[in-house]
Amino acid sequence: MDFDYAHYMLTDGKKGKENPVGSSPSREAYRKQLAETFNMNRTRILAFKNKPPTPVEAIPNEFSSATHQVKSAKPRRHIPQTSERTLDAPDLVDDYYLNLLDWAAAIFFPLLLDTHVKWAPDGRHIAVGLNNSEVQLWDSTANRLLRTLRGGHSSRVGALDWNNHILTTGGMDGQIINNDVRVRAHIVETYQGHHQEVCGLKWSASGQQLASGGNDNLLHIWDRSMASSNAPTQWLHRLEEHTAAVKALAWCPFQGNLLASGGGGGDRCIKFWNTHTGACLNSVDTGSQVCALLWNKNERELLSSHGFTQNQLTLWKYPSMVKIAELTGHTSRVLFMAQSPDGCTVASAAGDETLRFWNVFGTPEVATKAAAKTSSEPFAHLNRIR
């Protein structure tokens, strides 16, 4: 709001009209000059009248529903660590041009960075999902890029999971692709069903079923037996009970065909599914956004990680879903959890840029003894890595 201008219009402008006799020509001229200046000094917001060409929709329309929306862009978050640079007073044009490259690189590079990484079952290879829709395969021992998978997705790859030599990728385009990383023509199967970004992907232990969750609040179960070679594969189950994005997915290690899924901020529930029949066995409101789920391999327990407000990890007894412990410490939502090979320690990573370790699952022996105690102390304590 330009108050000066507004004031002028409300007062001086009026004065001029009320006392035309009293104003001299020079005063008029002055007022005119003032008006011109005010107009010139007012900041105007202008929009280019010609509109740019409309882009063609990247997501197939056949799966659209009443809630279908085309999100044309999704944000990436990365702040470059290099300090801000300004060009020093250039005595030489050459010096100036070199600095030009620096700032250009600094501005454009952050747009190309990625965050989604997944270790292969062999413990040696790493898959990296990039912002530009490509997927890189790295050899961690030789420290080199083995290959880049291209041509599958049309936008960023935000979810990955391995099934032996198959790397399954989920994209912002809603597509899920099975890539056989051993062969040149790596795309062996496509699952179409999500109409918004795929944010969760998990293969069952047997490698027979895949669970996928999307920003469209859908949970799909895909079965390898339904594979089609000449058309996108149809889902086995489409589960629509969640009312927010489904990112957290975990298959039960001690009961076949049992899947746990967690919903985002508008849902906050952990739901349990029989993936054979598609039936929902149980639903528990946790009170906050469920970011990740992890089953205890040693005991019948489930660990969930959350966001606002507590950013806690909650340990539940299964199947009673009684809360055993709540582990706090993270200062922002706990997006990732992983367990140690012996299944006793859990590492959690949050947006607060810390990695914490929790001896939450204990050893089979210790866990039994702890259960016998009536203490309500949480199991946590932890190393903190920044």
Added chain:
Amino acid sequence: MASKTATKDIITLRGSAAIVSEFFGYAANSILYNRGVYPEESFARVKKYGLPMLLTQDEGVKSFISNLTSQLSEWLEAGKLQRVVLVIMSKATGEVLERWNFSIETDSEVVEKGVHGQRLCSPFTWIESDPKLIANPQMVKLHSFDTKIHKVDTLVSYKNDEWDEE
């Protein structure tokens, strides 16, 4: 003071305006490619600033951007440009999803005094607009650069997304 003026003469106002408006062209292309606004196949790789940059090959988008940059160059020379905003909106709902804000500070000493007589924009290609702000945005400040005549600061704001890391 005299040497400072001499230094600035090297990078003339016109040169600075050309550099900055060219930057906007590449920035716009980069944003359109990386944010997936137009299909990847419609972009071609070129070398610029020592980097592989992507430029649209679509004639419609090309002419839109080049009209934009030549207009920006004019305004930059006149010292009249305070900011350039590139807005990405949902085609279906008209909702603003992402907002790239380039703020410009111009060295007023260097701007020629002949501004008032200069032809400004043709009234037929530009219309008054609202700022197209995003409610409760997340913001990321990127690097700034300075040609000593024009200083450009970049800030991108976007809608809070469920799974964005804080």
